[in-house]
Amino acid sequence: MxxxxxxxxxxxxxxxxxxxxxxxxxxxxxxxxxxxxxxxxxxxxxxxxxxxxxxxxxxxxxxxxxxxxxxxxxxxxxxxxxxxxxxxxxxxxxxxxxxxxxxxxxxxxxxxxxxxxxxxxxxxxxxxxxxxxxxxxxxxxxxxxxxxxxxxxxxxxxxxxxxxxxxxxxxxxxxxxxxxxxxxxxxxxxxxxxxxxxxxxxxxxxxxxAGQDRLTVEFTGVAGHAGTVPMARRHDALCAAAELVLAVERTGQATDGLVATMGQIAAEPGASNVIPGHVTLSLDVRHRDDAVRTRAVAALHDEATAIAQRRGVHLVWTSMQSTPxxxxxxxxxxxxxxxxxxxxxxxxxxxxxxxxxxxxxxxxxxxxxxxxxxxxxxxxxxxxxxxxxxxxxxxxxxxxxxxxxxxxxxx
Ligand SMILES: [Zn+2]
The missing domain is CATH 3.40.630.10 (Zn peptidases)
Structure with missing residues (x-):
């Protein structure tokens, strides 16, 4: 030595x-x-x-x-x-x-x-x-x-x-x-x-x-009383976010070398007895191949759009930074x-x-x-x-x- x-x-x-x-x-x-x-x-x-x-x-x-x-x-x-x-x-x-x-x-x-x-x-x-x-x-x-x-x-x-x-x-x-x-x-x-x-x-x-995409994802539903709004009539923004978080994990797992992470989440108004009306999440996607990364981000955007439609919530998808x-x-x-x-x-x-x-x-x-x-x-x-x-x-x-x-x- x-x-x-x-x-x-x-x-x-x-x-x-x-x-x-x-x-x-x-x-x-x-x-x-x-x-x-x-x-x-x-x-x-x-x-x-x-x-x-x-x-x-x-x-x-x-x-x-x-x-x-x-x-x-x-x-x-x-x-x-x-x-x-x-x-x-x-x-x-x-x-x-x-x-x-x-x-x-x-x-x-x-x-x-x-x-x-x-x-x-x-x-x-x-x-x-x-x-x-x-x-x-x-x-x-x-x-x-x-x-x-x-x-x-x-x-x-x-x-x-x-x-x-x-x-x-x-x-x-x-x-x-x-x-x-x-x-x-x-x-x-x-x-x-x-x-x-x-x-x-x-x-x-x-x-x-690796190239990197950083995005902000927002779901806007309808806030409401946790005790009085029936489950079938809810537009829960946090439930939409939860679906997307797991979709992001699945997407990362399905592609060799791809990493995809939602590291920040904020639910509003943020009370135990209120249905979340607005959720903001961060999304970080990285891969050595820019084409693979771009395809993954596009697929996740489609997935988020489908989740939003199904749940009757509004989606805003904002790219913050994209580095090759x-x-x-x-x-x-x-x-x-x-x-x-x-x-x-x-x-x-x-x-x-x-x-x-x-x-x-x-x-x-x-x-x-x-x-x-x-x-x-x-x-x-x-x-x-x-x-x-x-x-x-x-x-x-x-x-x-x-x-x-x-x-x-x-x-
Ligand atoms: Zn260093």
């Missing part, structure tokens, strides 16, 4: 101490807690022979120069911001795995025919300003300037928080990268799902990030798979149901992700847990992946 994995795990514990709250991990974007985490990572980057800077949007960027004349850059990275009451691996694992890879190159005195950048993106989770991918979208050129006016719960405006963090809201455009200068982007991340554990594998290759699936680069998938095979493990392909910085990065350059088994598939929870030997495999895989890139360039 390499002690690089042991060092990484100790660093994860060190970073976990930087929190906005004393008894749980909360590290929102552009806060002093994130600054402390970035400063510590920056000191490790410098020790690994990298030059370090913070760009205008607040990303921490460490660069390990290539051989003289090397013109292209491979970006590795993830994020150090967190959700509320977070686990300590979601994000930091990817930043520290990238750093460990460069440390190994540095110790071995290796210079590659390309530069390797390690980036800690400034805001992946979107906890503070309710917009995710701030840092990576600035690189991809998709940063929306209106985001600078967003406020956090305390009324702090994003642009002001960014200035305090040492960034420059007027210069976000300088973060933008040119695709021609890049070889690709690779991110190591905990799986946040149960597949690798079930397959008893340390790591897996992500084929793509993001395929990972077949070339980079192949390189990761090759590295995993070399290490003697079966190559498990996975779809990421959660979003990552790889989403905006894929619009800029070839993107790939390596997932690491996590205990019980649990994430966004202090119970997040990752095994030392799995981290070791992920470090070895990433290192071989980077060297494989060098081999291919030499051909």
């Amino acid at each position: 390499s002690d690089r994995a042991t060092v990484l795990m100790a660093r994860i514990d060190e970073l976990a101490k930087f929190s906005e709250e004393p008894h749980r991990l909360v590290r929102r974007s552009l806060t002093p807690a994130l600054q402390q985490a970035n400063d510590l990572v920056a000191s490790w980057m410098l020790a690994a022979g990298m030059t370090v800077r913070q760009d205008a949007v607040g990303n921490l960027v460490g660069t390990y120069a290539g051989v003289a004349g090397a013109s292209k850059t491979l970006i590795l990275g993830s994020h150090l911001d967190s959700v509320r009451d977070a686990g300590k691996y979601d994000g930091p694992l990817g930043v520290l795995a990238a750093l460990a890879c460069v440390e190994r190159l540095h110790e071995e005195g290796q210079r590659l025919p390309f530069a390797v950048e390690v980036i800690s993106f400034v805001d992946e989770e979107g906890l503070r300003f309710r917009t995710s991918y701030l840092g990576s979208s600035a690189l991809a050129g998709s940063f929306n300037p209106s985001w600078l006016d967003y406020q956090d719960e305390q009324g702090v405006v994003l642009a002001d928080a960014l200035r305090r963090f040492g960034g420059d809201p007027a210069d976000i455009a300088s973060c933008r990268r040119n695709s021609d200068d890049l070889l690709g982007y690779c991110e190591v991340h905990i799986e946040q799902g149960p597949v690798l554990e079930a397959e008893d594998l340390p790591v897996g290759v992500v084929d793509g990030i 699936a993001v395929p990972c680069s077949p070339q980079l998938i192949g390189r990761l798979a090759h590295a995993i095979e070399e290490l003697g493990f079966k190559v498990q392909h996975l779809t990421s149901g959660a979003g990552h910085d790889a989403v905006p990065m894929a619009s800029l350059t070839d993107a790939a992700m390596l997932f690491v088994r996590c205990k019980g598939g649990i994430s966004h929870n202090p119970a997040e847990s990752v095994r030392l030997d799995d981290v070791n495999v992920s470090l070895e895989t990433l290192y071989r992946f980077v060297l494989g890139m060098q081999r291919d360039m030499a051909l």
Whole structure:
């Protein structure tokens, strides 16, 4: 077992101490807690022979120069911001795995025919300003300037928080990268799902990030007295909703790889002796194939319409957000798979149901992700847990992946 994995795990514990709250991990974007985490990572980057800077949007960027004349850059990275009451691996694992890879190159005195950048993106989770991918979208050129006016719960405006963090809201455009200068982007991340554990594998290759539809569904019936309106004369909005909830579950179960969830429900007027007259539900549908997802949403709309007609209630079906699936680069998938095979493990392909910085990065350059088994598939929870030997495999895989890139360039 390499002690690089042991060092990484100790660093994860060190970073976990930087929190906005004393008894749980909360590290929102552009806060002093994130600054402390970035400063510590920056000191490790410098020790690994990298030059370090913070760009205008607040990303921490460490660069390990290539051989003289090397013109292209491979970006590795993830994020150090967190959700509320977070686990300590979601994000930091990817930043520290990238750093460990460069440390190994540095110790071995290796210079590659390309530069390797390690980036800690400034805001992946979107906890503070309710917009995710701030840092990576600035690189991809998709940063929306209106985001600078967003406020956090305390009324702090994003642009002001960014200035305090040492960034420059007027210069976000300088973060933008040119695709021609890049070889690709690779991110190591905990799986946040149960597949690798079930397959008893340390790591897996992500084929793509699922597309997602978010909708609001409303049923309007007739509120009435729970004691006096006979069952046959009711237009109960909550009963219509209940039928739809189960239809959503059936639809998800019937299609391979499809996940469909109604996570929020509000019944009005919300009294024990009143028939519910109005119900609002959320619907979240995800799949790696946009056509499958779109068909599922259309079928559910038909189902909801039929339920509403049968029950004499009114349906309002509103799309809130629809994001297409993001395929990972077949070339980079192949390189990761090759590295995993070399290490003697079966190559498990996975779809990421959660979003990552790889989403905006894929619009800029070839993107790939390596997932690491996590205990019980649990994430966004202090119970997040990752095994030392799995981290070791992920470090070895990433290192071989980077060297494989060098081999291919030499051909
Ligand atoms: Zn993450």
